[in-house]
Amino acid sequence: AIGENGKKQAEITLFDTLNGDIAWGKNTGLQDMAEIRVSEKGIWTLAATRNAGDMAFTLFDSAGKEVWQKKxxxxxxxxxxxxxxxxxxxxxxxxxxxxxxxxxxxxxxxxGR
Known part of the structure; x- marks a missing residue:
């Protein structure tokens, strides 16, 4: 998974490790990507974004659907x-x-499982 800073939201892209194809991509949270974690077997992706001192945390399922968020x-x-x-x-x-x-x-x- 990679994350990029955006104008309004950060961008996250998850790749299929078997073939390198893009599995999914989303805009999420706040402007700046702070951290991304992918769970074992790629079932869950957790992203932390920020804008100045504020933060947003987002959990995605394996299809890239947002299933949880906290600011x-x-x-x-x-x-x-x-x-x-x-x-x-x-x-x-x-x-x-x-x-x-x-x-x-x-x-x-x-x-999402």
Whole structure:
């Protein structure tokens, strides 16, 4: 997966690793891409975008459908190494909440598997 900064929203493109073809592409969240994570087997793609200090987090299913989104104001800091993670048991994911100083977790939706 690659991400690019945009004028209004960031762009994300997911490639099929077997043949290099584009699997899907979307505009998402805020202007600047901060981080992208793809789960094992490519079932889920998690993106973090930002605009100044505000951030938007978006979860996509394997077809590129947006299935979850959360916006957090004044959440960006260069000191944070990673904003996104998948749980070790692959049952969900977490996004970093700067003011709380911790990751906040969510389970994967039933759709998209």
């Amino acid at each position: 957090i104001a004044k959440n960006y800091s260069r000191d944070v190494k990673s904003y996104l993670q998948f749980t070790s048991d692959l049952s969900g994911f977490a996004v970093y909440h700067l003011k709380q100083g911790r990751y906040i977790s969510a389970r994967f939706p039933e759709t």
